[in-house]
Amino acid sequence: MNPEPEQPNHDEARRTFLKQSSLLTALAFTPGPVLQAAAAEIDEKVAAVFEKIPVRLDINGHKHKLSIEPRTTLLDLLREQLGLTGTKKGCDYGQCGACTVHIDGKRVNSCLTFAVMQEGKEITTIEGLAKGDDLHPMQEAFIKHDGFQCGYCTPGQIMSAVACVREGHAGSEDEIREFMSGNICRCGAYSNIVAAIQEVKGGGQKV
Amino acid sequence: MSEQLQKSQSGAIGEPMNRVDGRLKVTGAAKYSAEYELPNLVHAVLVGSTIAKGSIKNIETRQAERAPGVLAVITHLNSPKVPGFAERDHPAEPPTAGQPLRVFHDNKVVFNDQPIAVVVADTLERARYAASLVKAQYDQDKHQTNLEANLGQGYLPAQAKKNPKSPLADYQRGEADAYKNGATKLEAEYVIPSEMHNPMELQSIIAHWEAPDRLTVYDKTQAVIGTQRAFAKDWGIPEANVKVIATFVGGAFGNGLHNWPHETAAIIAAKKVGRPVKLVLTREQMFTMVGYRPYTWQKIGMSATPDGKLTAITHESVGQTSTYEQFTESTLQQTRMMYTAPNVTTRYRIASLDVSTPVWMRGPGEATGAFALESAMDEMAHALNLDPLEFRLRNYTDTDPDNGKPWSTKYLKECFQMGAERIGWSNRKQQPGSVKSGEWLVGYGMGVGTFGAHRGSAKMKAILTKKGTVVLQSATTDIGPGTGTAMVQIAATTLGLPPEKITFQLGNSTFPTAPSQGGSSTVNTVGAAVQDACIALREKLHQLAAATPNGQVFSAAKPEDIVIMEGHLSLANDKLAKAAYSDLLRQNNEAEVEVTIESKPGGSDRDKYSMYSYSVHFVQVHVQPLTGEVRVKKVISCADAGTIVNQKTAGNQMMGGAVGGIGMALTEGAVIDDRYGRYVTKDLADYHVPVHADAPNMEFAFVNKPDPHVNALGTKGIGEIAIIGMAPAIANAVFNATGKRIRELPITPDKLI
Amino acid sequence: MNQFQYMRPTKQKAAIDALAKDPNAKIIAGGTNLIDLMKRGVMTPLKLIDINKLPLNKIEHEGNSTRIGALALNGAVAEDKLVLEKQPLLAQALNAGASAQLRNMATVGGNMLQRTRCHYFYDTALPCNKREPGSGCGALEGYNRMHAIFGFSDKCIAVHPSDMSVALVALDATVLVSGPKGDRRIPFAEFHRLPGDTPQQDTNLAQGELVTAVEIPDAAFTKHVHYLKVRERASYAFALVSVAAALSIDNNTIKDARLAMGGVAHKPWRLTEAEKALIGKPATEETFRQAAEVAMRGAKAFKYNAYKLKLAPNSIVQALKTAAAVA
Incomplete structure (x- = not known):
């Protein structure tokens, strides 16, 4: 897996969206209604791209520059977008511990935090515990x-x-x-x- | 002996060898079913019904369809037709009768949270959101979800009606219900709630139509062949066109023994969108659509003579099933064979409710039945003022009272002795509530478990590679017991090779046929096949070597003297003997030497003997008298399971089963609010699986004597007996601590204050 | 989960402004409860204000009280030297809650603001006045094993799930909040509400108000304290009943007492009358039993939680015995 997967440029997506949108004014000033616009079936496919935001994370010593939806949990980011499936989903509600990772050295449930909230943090998963072939x-x-x-x-x-x-x-x-x-x-x-x-x-x- | 055999000591049968897949598991590299990366993979999320019974009047999907990233919203209105739904009769495994849920087939709702739609989108987040936008209206019918209110509806399962000799049919030995006339008698009802398997891995599948008539699924299942057959039948395509991969299975405990609606939903979705589809259940959905140990009511009548001889037992049970399948299990079997009682009556019934279908859960049936039987034994011992161990010894039987046959082997008395010693049974006081540790009441209890030592048929391929390594292939699975490890040890011992030279590959339907991993029979069946395949491989090598130039020295030797070296064969008693693989292969015109065999239970032993494995669990509990909290402080589980292939993994299974028994006894039970026919406890915060703090330092002991009648290895099976009898051991210990007899599980604090 | 707008202000004022002007905005800190509820569709905020960049995680002692920032993590507070020295009951209560991982995520502010664990609140297919006012209370005649025996209404019988809050209400803590109209202090006992006719409101926080810290006055409760949590497994479960007990004992006479219960009401349940019944009495089981009797006045059970009428007083006695080290 590429440690820095190419992501659509956030600003460009936003510009495209704004150009296309018939609700330019409302959107520019109160982004909340973007979502309501989506619910009202107006330009929702573009609205979704617009909602991605950039995040930098250090995962197992690799620096990642990502553009992700704020609703993506750290667990789903690891498993579904970064191919780091060693971290497991057992309940998705913080009730089992299968998703435990270290953030800045502390153990946490990665299912109960949004990845965007970990901006700039150092994350260690099971894949990052061994040193090469030497197991921890x-x-x-x-x-x-x-x-x-x-x-x-x-x-x-x-x-x-x-x-x-x-x-x-x-x-x-x-x-x-x-x-x-x-x-x-x-x-x-x-x-x-x-x-x-x-x-x-x-x-x-x-x- | 050869250098190889010296090295292989650590991997010989019986050795506590580390798991062959340990490194993959501790590094996160082991891939479970939802973890395969396929090009163009998309995500599916199920939408469940919010009523238990009725029909869908209207289903609103437009909003979901228009949500970002959505590729399809599939309901009964637009689902691709599954050809097999028209006439499909059986699920993957017997003996369930009826028809599995035909997902998206029509507008009928038969249980709450039944899948009524599946949403497919390009990301998980989008699929999940869009699924929340699907809304249905229903015509609701009156539902029944309460077993105890419907005991009167209990009926004899179809197979028992058809066949009076079925093990599920009513049974009578001696006089019917003779306990009623007994000298000392008891009559008691026992209830266990529905219990959920709750493996840590959520049920998951990736479905991929590689061609319009070729399906590959990466599926969490205990039966790759059964799953292959079921889906081939569903879709009207040849079995060979369905490939099922289950290399790693994150626990299952039985819920991977049946095929469930979400699997078909994913396959339908993949058909519809023409891309591989991943579907992972939520934890709530793990409660509603992938089976469970059924809510079961039992009644026992028992009588004994004043000197502690059982005269009669009557054991009745009613377990719940769904309206569309008749789930059955052998709840009453051990009552027929465990003790000497001359008069035994059993009556097994099921009752159809508006719930999803149960499925075998670890120690299926027997664990439920043992709770009643072993509790009743303890109650009777108390009534007779006898030590419960002594009472069991007085009713011990050396032949199967069910059919008069001798046991193939039975070392239960040895188990009793080992366990009683190690728990400190002599510290137990007959009078409840007489031992204390600080403020806590101390109690001792025991419970016996038994399970049939089953062996089926399996095929096995064994390949000798040019490097002198051996690869074995079988379509069995490993849900955790360490199947691959045991098989490598069996092969290492049979071939005299070090274990690191052997690879056992499993979890793939393209490998030679093996049964599902269930009923404690994998080592009995597949282990025997490994042994047979290795013997066949050695014989083939012997023949091939004999035919090489200078092969006379091999033809003069015996097949078992063949030694596999890197690049050539040699002989144990003649290290100079040499047959190069290149020569072997040239004359065989093959890239590798391989054999495929079928291994079947042979001879007439099955008719001559009754075959069971046995366990006894001894526990010490502490009970807080004011708060009713119970802590299991000591556990010693002893088993007569025949030959133990790996002390380490087998011991782990025993302890794990005992932890499951702690859950069954003290913490687990899923609750339906009958007004809505809907589970209200459906995650791991509301349904309490035991945590670290619930499990003391567990101990185990094996008799480790072979049973020559089950197979040549002498194994009998461990998985089920590890849990069977544990729950009553705890309930009996709680009685010994408090004088309170709890006949309805789980034993939560409220029941003891 | 719906899409939402995400912002991460670095100034408290910006957070409060954003919160005050948008009724669909929610604060997120640890996220352990909010994200859980968002995944299940129980809460559907359109904007999340991540306050983790605000400097609100200090634990300090000022004057006669310990002040703990709203963003201090539960795990950090439980192990903090100052807290262990001055307020060991709080440390015990925190360690009784959740798991080590969750305590590394959950904040003090979030802990007191966590929502009920009522099954009916959590399942959007079932009625719940707290989640959807007017839809009815599923628990009232439903599976109410975990539910309230004090202070409930016919609209809601849910309980507050926090352990920390039980200790804080016992310890006479004060919640410090900051809002569009400035700062104010709310005594902990008045922070949470009873359900009444508006069970959707858990607390008396006003729109736009942010919890910034909690303050606990020094007291002589350092030696004889105990947090007892009775649950359905040995750890990592919500309380059936919990008791925070703190005694000041001199010469076997109870000089002062604090007592509160969890798992029995819509808010952490302070037992002031029972405290009065303890003060001046000898620290004996008999005294504790009398106090427990006082504590239970007015309790009323439902179909599945009648056991609490016995478990609660028993737990009070047991907690007091342990706190007083009376065998």
Whole structure:
């Protein structure tokens, strides 16, 4: 995937739109009604292009200049536009943790934030955790302790687990369980996940 | 022994080898069905009905059609016709009778949130928005969605009516309902609510018509062949023209054993727009149209002699199904075979409601039935003032009381012993509420599980590449148990190759036929096929090697002495023996040496023996007396599952099943508001799947003795017994802690205060 | 989800202006509740004002109170040294809410402004007066297991889902708001509303007003505090009932007390009468039981939430016992 996919030029789209529009004045001053115009079936196809806005994001060390709709969540941007499907959609409502990524080093649910809100932020997904062929110690530990079955919640578990250790919330089994409870594993590999986190925490490697 | 075999120790059968696909899973590189990038891919979003029963009077699609990026809005009014809908009879898998929902076929609504339209647009955001603009008006009929209000409507399933010998037919051993005359007797009703599989991966499909009569689907399914057949039939095209890919499946627990409306909706949409279409369900839709463990009412009557011998059991059940398919499961089977009772009566019924069709969910039927049976066993033990383990031992049976046959193997007593020791069963007090830990009440409980050790037929291809690696191909799937890993270990052991030289490819309908991944039978069936294919490959290599120049040394040796090396074959007892692959291939006129075999359960063992795997779950719970909160503190799940191919992945399955059992016992239940016939708890905040904090450090133990009658590997199956019996173990422990007998799941705090 | 206009002002005044003049505009900060509701079509703003660039995330101590900016993240507040030292009850309540990830996103302002989790509010196919005034209350005669036992009306029986707010109402916090007419201070107990005839209004914020901070007065509630949250699984679930309990105990006599409940009303439910029943009494289970009895006066249940009439007082007793360290 091209890290900087070509996107329609925002300003150009806007100019075209304004030229074509029969509602020039209203649109120029109160963009809100653009949307109502769309609902009223006037020039909606152009209106949609107009609504894209530019965003710069650093994802796994790659700088992206994007033009996206404000309603696009970070999760959908990653999965549907950037080909970064390692971040999973399990519920889309912040109720499962499968979409966990790090933004400026903090774990968050990427399904509950609009990508435009992350302007200028550094985002790390599961694809950005390993250094080349060298897996992150947490990834190694998950393999060793079999901290997964189907693998679908795994990227979210691992991103969350890394943060859990970094935050200092891996002090005991019970603390790990509490602070990992935002990541559901329906296969039920919880005991093995806790074992993997304990090993990484105990190993004292920098995570 | 050969160098290869030395290296392969870590991958031999029984070794706790790391998963072969572990790296793909921990790096996010494993691709699930919605994650394939296809040129011109577009997005589809379903619109669901807002009534449970009636017909669509009018459906307004104009706004959606005119919304930005929209390519099509498909309803019953303009849907391409699905040829097979006219006469389609069966879904992918038996034994469901009836006809799967014919999506967009007519204006009938038969359950709430039934797909009534699909919107296709160039982006997900646009498709989702446009879908919100579709509005329907209905002629509404009075619906029924409450099972308990409709128990009287329960009926004998069609297959039992047709065949009185069907396992679903009424059953009687000894005298009917003899418990009524028993010395000590009990009669109790048990209820489980509808439970949702809720795999973490949302049900997803990419449908792509590569030609007008050639369909490829990337689909979340447990049955690539079943899915291929179903869609070929639907569309009136040859099976070979339908390709089903399910390389990675993000959990399923049974809901990938049937084909669902959204799959056909996506295929229709792809037909209509002439582009590949991706359709991912929302979490709410995971509750309404892809199956569930059915709401089930059960009643048990039980009697025993004062010295703890069961004299009779009557077990009845009514489970819900839809109005268009008869879903059935073997809820009552274990009551017939688990204990010695001379008089056993079972009556299985289903009731049709205006809901979507249920489907097998992990430990299907048996997990439901075990909740009633194993709870009743605990109740009877209490009534007799007997230790519940002792009570089970007094009614233990060494032959199948259902048919008089011996068990193929049964090491349940060993499971009892291992589990009782490790949980500290001796700390259990017969009198409920007598053990405390701080303010919390402590209770111990046990529950037994069993499931048939099934084996089916499967084909398998084995290929030796020029590099000396072996590729195996099968149209089985892996929803999480670690199928590929187990198969590699079986092949490594059979061929004497290190596991890294073996690749097992699955999840593709173009591979040799295999059954669906269900009923704990994958290793029994596909594992046996791997073994057979490897033996056949070795025999072929033996023949080919013998025919090479200087092949006498090979013809003098046995096939099992063949050693696969890089670039050539050798012999275990003669390292100088050498047959180059180039020579092998030249005489065979092929690029690679390959064999395809079919592996079937053979002989008469199936007639001679009753074959089951067994589990027992021991748990310790803590109950807060004021707030009614229950915490499972210890779990030890022990299984007699035959040969264990991989201790690590098998143990993971056992613990995972037990976590599922915690959910079943304590937290899970989907609720319909019957006034609207609509689910009101339909996301992961309202429907509580266990989280990390609900699961203690789980333990497991296997007897690990082969069952020679199931297959040559000696495996019996794990997936189902991992959950069956866990819910009653917890309910029994809660009783032991509190003296409160909860017969309706889940055991939420309100029931204990 | 519909398209919307997105703006990210860097000045508070610009945010307030934009909010004040457009009834279809909404503030977005953490987004964890609003985006969820937008995905389901429950809220359909045409303009989002992203306030994350406003300097409102400080946690500081001034005079006799702790002041927490509206944009301070729930997770950051829960771990803040000052908060742990001065207001440990608040930290406990925050950690009882949601998940570590959500706490890294959700802000203090957003937390208090989160909407109910009522099933009928969330499903646009079902009636709900809060979502669509006049459509009826689906919960009144429906599946009302999670619903209110205090302060409800025949228009709405929903509960407020926040844990943080339960602690804040107990701790006599004040909400600082800024609007087109200037700044004002709203006592926390008066910030949220009871449903009455206008359940669509959760709070007493006026059009165009922005929450900028919350202030908590210092008090002697640092040792004997407990936030008890009873839920249907061990973590990551909304409360059936929750209790914020804070005691000041001297020589086994209760000198001062704060008590509030969550999961029982349309707003965080302060129990002032029960507090009075505690003060001056010995810290014993008997005292706690009497206070719980007082707390439950006027409670009324519906078909599926009658258990709360017992769970609530039991939880009060248990929370007080834990706070007082009475076995």
